[in-house]
Amino acid sequence: MTDAIYPQVRIVSTRFLKPETAEQLLNRLIQVGGIRRMSINGPNLPATVPYGPARGQPNPHPDRKVIRVGDQDVQLQVQVGTIILELEDDSYIPGIEEAVDEVFADKGFSCTVQQGRYMKTKPTVSDYARYGPDADEKILGLVDPGKKGGPTIIQGTR
Amino acid sequence: MKVKGNMAYKPQYGPGTSKVAENRRKQMNPNQKLKKMRDVTDEDVVLILGHRAPGAAYPTAHPPLAEQQEPDCPIRKIVTPTEGAKAGDRVRYIQFTDSMFFAPCHPYQRTYTECYRFRGIDPGTLSGRQIVECRERDLEKYSKELINTELLDPARTGIRGAxxxxxSLRLAENGMMFDMLQRSVLGEDGxxxxxxxxxxxxxxxxxxxxKPMDEEWLKANTTIFHSLGDSAYRDDKEYIEYVQRIHTLRTKYGFLPKE
Incomplete structure (x- = not known):
């Protein structure tokens, strides 16, 4: 959960990103700093075929890759379409916009930075019913807290 | 299949004055030959469909019609069986997904087109996909036509059974439609x-x-109205008028009006 005092931005590109572009963008965003939490959204890329006659067979997908963000390896499980950020304060937003413009300058498609509220601030009754009283509040509302493997922590300079 | 010359009326196929409406009519009209865009072989089609190994015999669901006793039925005397039905093939399918970003065809359009052009088919239309079922031998023939002609764009159309x-998603960076299973890949050579x-x-x-078709060709040949990228539905007055007329008539009919 988050306190409502922290500003949030959403980065939406008009095309789905290749892992290389996502890696480049995320590393550039980290340089801006001031990011408390980050969530990468997009359609799922399952490791096995989820349904149909070939259900359960391995699903090799070239975009389901490990990328290097800061000092951490991140296993991509989605095709990156949207990045949600929670910032420490408003002063970082121009820097984020600049970073996005810089990365997408030569890509041939656009990307917008929106401000708003994209993360939950309070657990809902459904969350309680689904995940129980001990669900990890840090990731509730961003990903399924029941999923194995917690968040990736990228150390800042402070 | 040809439309008979001695019909009492000339089929119009669809309303509309826009380019999109014109493309729709062109695809539906069986007298109009679809432009051949690529050359996918019979074996390739069998591989993509995945129902049998290339070169294998067609498994059958029943003995060939010539070998079995047919009941005395007037309809069977009128309708000539297709090749697949004659041989007793299994019923198999091909399913397409068409991107909303100016794919050359879309589910309803596919069903209309197939019903006008092919025989012995059972199409199923859904919002994001269209499946057509028929006898295996016929399916391969029809699939080849659906793949090789202007009804398919390699990037914006997917052949997806499951x-x-x-x-309805954004395209990938290289212009391909999102596919969870990545059945088709755009190579370095395009x-x-x-x-x-x-x-x-x-x-x-x-x-x-x-190769995927360029944006210009797609916009010129699409059968999808798109207000943000190309011709908007509301700009085609004739289309709107027709759809509204049908909607009004259907609604009124629900109340069983007395003339």
Missing amino acids: TVHGH VVRYIKNQIGEPLDRAVDIG
């Missing part, structure tokens, strides 16, 4: 190849289905 998700069959099983060899 996990079809992607028609050619799209199927590396899995339609249900997602890896193929022994990649099947080349040609």
